[in-house]
Amino acid sequence: MPVPDTAARHYALVEAAIRHLRAHAHEQPTLEELARAVHMSPCHLQRVFGEWAGVSPKRFLQYLSKQHALAALAASQDTLSVTHALGFTSGSRLHDLMVTCEAMTPGEIRTGGDGVTVGYGWGPSPFGDALIGWTARGVCHLAFSGAPRAELEARLATAWPRAALWRDDAAARVWLERVFAPATPGAPLPLLLKGSNFQLKVWEALLDTGCGRLVSYRQLAGMAGAPRAARAVGSALAANDLGYLIPCHRVIREGGEVGQYRWGGERKQAIQLWEAARMEGGGR
Template sequence: MNTAAPDPRLEHARRLLDADELTLDQLGAAVGLSPTHLQRRFKDAFGLSPAEYRAQKKLSRLKHELRGPGDVTRALYEAGYGSASRVYEDGAARLGMLPGAYRRGGEGLTIHWSPIDTRLGKALIAATERGLCAIALGDDEAALEAELRDEFPQAQIARVQAGRDDFLAPRVQAVADLLAGKRGQVPIELIGTAFQQRVWEALMKIPRGETRSYAELAAQVGQPRAARAVARACAQNRLAVIVPCHRIIRADGSLGGYRWGLPRKDALLRAESGKTARQRG
């Protein structure tokens, strides 16, 4: 895995993008690189093109502004969007809902969730009318529910018993089968940046029982020097097991990190490979 520090000119370019919306030509002139070279090297270093990085920063600012005082229009312009139509065209897909609903903490959104007991502990499975929005693992059902409610404080969040919701029931069963080590598929909608989606889609192509290193996955998505960006995308995955970020390990064979705890990651890998804990050790 390449751990060398990025070229100082690329770090300078990133700082400039943090401060202002520069075109690729303007950015290249400011750091002394041609637009073509800057585009390629920036993406190699950070996993995003300068335009994708700028869009991600704007989306982050928009989320912050939408959570604060004031109306939606003010939030749009404070975040740097030139018009409301721009964020409704591309921002809505990344937020997973219209900006007004996000600002209101999911107001108007209905989320049904079910808890299930698995060999990995508790699992929370949640869905809107559009599809699964969360699969979380933990030790405490109340803590998992609190995390969901914290993300969408104004949404109508209803706990339902597994099997008692016509939309959620088949998805709960499919996820339960996956958590039990069975094979299966569940329809999902990936909501994230273009780079995150490429990483998550690549994760889902890793065969059961196999693993990849962060560097190998970075190469698979066409960004061989973006192993750290790949690791961040794995950490931001909201759909445990279905998007199998547990199949990514370090180049030395150690487990690395896992959002839902290393013991669960180890258990998932052992179940998929058919190995015992002693054999893995």
């Protein structure tokens, strides 16, 4: 896996390739055709893709197919049934990011962060620049670039209207390196969640999906104990302010379509690819 700065630079090229592949997947473009579309040499494109994801552009094209998505949904259904029967949690899986979650109380939410200091800052990630926020209790915000930075920072401030906001890009880089580092033994990453009881159930269920797995909105609703609430599940995903950490990128439509994602369809599929490649490569 490249160092974070290199991965962030490569992501822009990978995103352009993904955009072209999504638009022309039915044509099965060759490596040479894809390279021309993104203004790179085939050799350079092959190298960047391999360094970023661990798989070739050709392999990624296979990930993009609807057949792959439908097969992944079916496989997840079987895996989730076994997982819940055995009582596993997300923390027990070899390839998952180890996290602990603490929910804010309704009273804390009402105060809008009064008396709390929220550190925040920007840094590189494998999926472009990211804005991360944290408190003394853990990471409370993670958003990817796409919208103007001022707009993303305003959303963070709106979520914590009475908190003291403190910018520290150096500390942000340390947090982001911890989020995206290869899995290693150590203290779990603490997350601070702010949501309704139903949203918390949906997010907790998401953490049980497992790295590299895909689930449908209906499957996730069942995991959250509300099998008829697929539409409400979508709303809970839209309210998630912890991109990647609460893995809403793993939720797709039953027909195999990518579905909505606040930070863009290309980024959603890039994260899915990145996770699937790590699973194939033994967690690298």
